[in-house]
Amino acid sequence: MRQKLARVIGGVAMLALVAGGTACSSGGDDTASGGDKCGKKIAFFGALTGSSAALGINENNGVKLAVEQYNKDNADCKVELVPLDSQGSPDQAPSLAQKAIDDEKILGLVGPAYSGESEAADPLFNEAGLVHITASATRPSLSQQGWKTFFRAVGNDFSQGPAAGNYIKNVMKAEKVYVIDDQSAYGAGLADEVKKVLGSAVAGSDKVQGDGKQVDFSGVVTKVKAANVGAVFYGGYYQEAGLIRKQLTAAGVTAPLVAGDGVNDQAYIDSAGAAAAEGTILTCPCQPAAEARGTFKEEYKKLTGAEPGTYSDTAYDAANILLAGIKAGKTDRASLLEFVKNYSGEGVAATYKFVEGGELDPAQVKVWAFKVQGGQVVPDQEIPKS
Template sequence: MGARRRRVGTLAAVVATLALVVAGCGGSGGSSGDGGDCDTSRGTLVVGLIAPLSGELASVGLGMKNSADVAINQANARCAVPGYHLAVQSQDDRADPQVGAAAAATLARDPSLIGVLGPFNSSVAQTVQPVLGEAGVVQISPGSTATSLTRGANAVTAPLRQYQTFFRTVATDAVQGPAAATYLSRTENKRRVAVVSDGKTYGDGIAEEFAKQLATQGGQVVARVRAPQGTPQAQVVSSVAAARPDAVFYGGEYPEGGPLSAALAAGGVSVPVMGGDGVVNPGYVTAGGREGDLGTSVGPPPETLPAAREFVEAYRRAGYPESIGSYGAFTYDAANVLVDSAVRSLAEDGEWTPTLRPEIVRAVQGFHGDGITGPLSFDRFGDVSTDAVTVYRVQQGRWAVVGPAD
C-alpha cells in the first residue's frame, strides 16, 4: 500500500483547538459532527464502542458513549481523517460477558471498523479480548481495570500479555487496590479489615490487591468473604460481624455495594465501607451507601484538570442528560488516541482497508502524547503510564473528593 505516514503522536494539538470546535459538537446524543466543509468523499469509518448502555450500570456506559461522541464530533469538525467521516457505532453489552462477545463479533465484521472503545466491566473485557484479538482490531478500554487483562494471572512472578490488541487509558487494580489499602491503614488508621468481593473479575482482583497491600502496612484481613450475585445478604453480614472489623473493603460495583453498606449497618456493623472505582457513583448512595463510606477512583476528577475544562464544557453544551461520570474523560482520551493512530496508519494515498488494522495496533503501542487526563503512553503490556488515584468520601449524601491517595 506504499509507505506509511509517520509522525509523533500527540493530543496536545487536539486539546489546544477544543475551544474552536466546541460549537461543532452537535445536539443531544449526536454521534457525528457534520464536519463543515470537510472532504468526506471516501465514505465513513466506524469507531466501535462496547459498554453497558442499559441495566444497573447504564449511567456509566452512557457517560462513556456520550464522551466518545464528543471526541468524534470534534474530530469530524476539524477534518481529522482526510476524505472520511467518522461515526460511533455503540453496542450495549448489558454488563454481560457473552453479550459483550457477541457485540464485538458484530463490530469486527464491519470492514469500515478502525477500532473499539471499551468495555467497562473487566469480566466483559475478558470475553471481548479474544474476539477482537483474532480479528486484529485494536481495543482501548477506558474502564476495565483488572490487572490480569494485560499481565495474566501471575502479574508479578510471570506476567504475560496474551492480547497485543488490548490497551487501556485507565490505571489497573494493581495501582488502585494498594492505594486504597495504604490510605485506609495509614490515614484512617483502620487496620482490621473485612474484605468482601462479588466474585467477578474486577471485584475479586481489586480485593486481592487490597489485601496484599494491607498486610505490608501492618494490617490484617480479619474476614475474607466472596459473595457472588444471589448470596444471601444476611450470610455476608453475619460473617463480617463475627470478625469485628474496624472497616470493610468491598470489591465490586455500586448496585451491590450500596445495599451491602446499609445491611451491615442494620446488622450492627457500623464501620465504614471502602471500595474502588466500581462504587464511586451516585447510585451507590441512593442504593444505601452511608455517610463516611470511602472509595477510590483512577485519575483526578476531570473538572479539576485544566486540560479537561473544554471537554467538560463541550459535554455540557451538547445537552446529554447523563453525567460524564468517572470514565468519560478516559473514554474521550481513548477515542482521540484511536483517531490519531488511524490517521498515522492510513496508506500514502489515504485509502482505508481492513488490512491496515495491524498498523493501528502498532501506532497505539507507540503513541506518546498529552491527553486531558494527563500524559498518555502505553507500556509493553498495553497499560497506560499514568497511575494517579483519588480518594472520595460520602458526605452530605454525595461523593466528595478527599484528595490524592498518596
C-alpha cells in the same frame, strides 16, 4: 517516533501531527451517517442498559463528545460511532465482539469497559487485529495474555489495590478490616491486592454474587457485625455495594465502606441511600473529572446535560487517540493498531504512552480517593503510590 495529537481537544492545544485532509479521501462510493463519503467507524463496547449501565453511559458519552467534536472539525470525512451494548455480561461479550469484527469499517474500539467482558472479548479482537483501548477494565492479567491489540488508558489493580489498602491503613488507621468481593474478574482481583497490603489486619473475608444475582446479604452482614471491624472493603460494583451498605447500616454496623472504581458512581448512593452511604471511601486510578484539562467538563455537560462521571474523561481521551490515528491517515486496522502502539500525547485526563502489554506508562498513573459527602461523590485526596 511518537505520534502527537493534531487538534484542539476540550480546549487543550495538542502538538501538530499532520496537515488537515490527510485522513482519507472524500471521494469514493462509501457513505456513513451524516452524509460524508469516508465511512470509517469506531465503537464503544460496554454496558449501556441493565444494572451495570451507569459506568458504560459515562464512558459512551465521553466517546460521543470526542466523535462529535471530530466530525465538526472534519465535516468532509466524518467518523461514525457504533455503540455496542454488552450489559456488562461476559456471556454476551464474544458475540458482540464478533459483530464488531465483522464490520470492516470499525477500525478501533473504546472498551470493553469491564474486566470480565474483556477476558471474553479481547482474544477475538487480538485474532482479528482490532485495536481497543479500555478506559476502565483494571484486572492486571488482561495485559499479560500476549494480546497485541489490548491497551489500557488507566492504571490497573496493581496500582489501585495497594493504594486502597494504604488508605485504609495509613489514613483511616483501621486495625481490623473485613474484605468482601463479588467473585468477578475485577472484584476478586482488587480484593486480593487489598488483602496483601492489610495482611494481619484482615479480620475476615467473604464472597457474594454479583451481576444482580443476590439482593439479600444478611449472611455476610452478620459476619461483619460479629468481627467488630473498623472498616469494610468491597471488591465489586455499585449495584451490590449499595445494597450491602444499606443492610450493614440497618444492622447497626457503622464501620465505613471502602471500595474501588466499580462503585465510584452516583448510582451507589442512590442504591444505599444518602444517609447510609455517607462517609464511604471510593478509590479510582483516575483523577476527578473536575481536574480535567481545558473545557472538557463544560462541553460534556453541554452535550449530555449532566456532569462527567467516572471515566468519562478517560474514555474521551481514548476515543481521541483513535481519532488522531484516523486523522493521520491510519484508515485500516493494521496501521491504526501501530499508531496506538507508538502513541504519546496529552489528553484532558492524563498523558498517554503505552508500555509492555498495552499498559499505561506507570509514571502517568494516579490513584485518587473520593468520599461520599452530602449525598455526592467528592474528591478527597490523591493517594501516594507507595
